[in-house]
Amino acid sequence: MPFFYQQNINETRHLAIWSITEPVSFFETNVKLAVDIHNEERKLQHLAVRLLLQLMMPEVDLKQLVMADNGKPYLKGLPFHFSFSHCKGYAAVAVSDTDPIGIDIEIIHPRIMKVANKFLNEGERQMVAGLSEADQLKQMAFFWAAKEAMYKQHEQLGIDFAKDFKVLAIASENKGVVDAEVLHKGVEKKVQLDYHFGDDYVCVSCFTK
Numbered sequence: 001m002p003f004f005y006q007q008n009i010n011e012t013r014h015l016a017i018w019s020i021t022e023p024v025s026f027f028e029t030n031v032k033l034a035v036d037i038h039n040e041e042r043k044l045q046h047l048a049v050r051l052l053l054q055l056m057m058p059e060v061d062l063k064q065l066v067m068a069d070n071g072k073p074y075l076k077g078l079p080f081h082f083s084f085s086h087c088k089g090y091a092a093v094a095v096s097d098t099d100p101i102g103i104d105i106e107i108i109h110p111r112i113m114k115v116a117n118k119f120l121n122e123g124e125r126q127m128v129a130g131l132s133e134a135d136q137l138k139q140m141a142f143f144w145a146a147k148e149a150m151y152k153q154h155e156q157l158g159i160d161f162a163k164d165f166k167v168l169a170i171a172s173e174n175k176g177v178v179d180a181e182v183l184h185k186g187v188e189k190k191v192q193l194d195y196h197f198g199d200d201y202v203c204v205s206c207f208t209k
Helices: 024-031 040-056 122-129 133-154
Strands: 005-008 013-019 065-067 073-075 081-087 090-096 101-107 165-167 175-184 187-197 201-208
Touching: 005 187, 013 040, 013 101, 013 201, 024 040, 040 081, 040 090, 073 081, 081 133, 081 201, 090 101, 090 201, 101 133, 122 133, 122 165, 133 165, 133 175, 133 187, 133 201
Parallel strands: 081 101
Antiparallel strands: 005 013, 013 090, 065 073, 081 090, 101 201, 165 175, 175 187, 187 201
């Protein structure tokens, strides 16, 4: 089901999400890329984000897609920025005409709470401390997706998610925008996090404020 969700973040930034219900053969037929991935779930996700990008930007030649040292995909010579994300059942792509953008989509699952100490700082822990267990899980999923999106937008290696990325508020609605800060190697950058919650996921896009 292509374009399960579409959003114009603003005039120059756009995102789309694909709910992956098709078999691998569907994506292999439409993407026409040789993919050396044996795990079927990973292969589905890999192909789905590429087909989604091609549907959003028909001028893209997927054969020219390469990966930077930080793992971010890019296309040389094209005047726009984009970011990929995928999780079980979903593929997401964000595109910006003007500047780097990052996107992340995460299933809201209790396992996130087990690794919260790796990405939450003290201020963020305090923000969720008084919430119910269900709301804590929802907010931790948001913080995790936010910082993954921030990492992709910042395009630098050596990031400490808890120390270098600071989310300034919880996601208090099902859809909205939250301010955040990047504090890394002398860089102090303000960014915005556009987010929305689905039935079982949260998706966050990050761009410079």
